[in-house]
Amino acid sequence: MPFTVTVCHDEATGVWYVLDSDLPGLHVEAATLDALVAIIQDVTPDLVVNLPGPT
Numbered sequence: 001m002p003f004t005v006t007v008c009h010d011e012a013t014g015v016w017y018v019l020d021s022d023l024p025g026l027h028v029e030a031a032t033l034d035a036l037v038a039i040i041q042d043v044t045p046d047l048v049v050n051l052p053g054p055t
Contacts, residue, residue, distance in 0.1 A: 001048060003021060003022040003023045003026075003044070004020075004021065004022045005018060005020075005021045005022070005023070005026065005040060006018070006019045006020040006021065007019060007033070007036060009033075014031065015029050015030070015031065016029060016030050016031070016032065016033050016035070016036040017029035017030075017036070018036075018040070023044065023047050023048070024047070024051070025047050025050075026040065026043070026044070026047060028040060028043065
């Protein structure tokens, strides 16, 4: 299941973070882009499992 994730870098703090995402609850940040991608890959399966199903 593909999701779009937009990340951004805060120059003042040096932090990479999720600016916007199709996946509800994906709000993470990290010191490097590689670390941010790793965190996103780690938490995404848990968020997908908890998505509301069809009613």
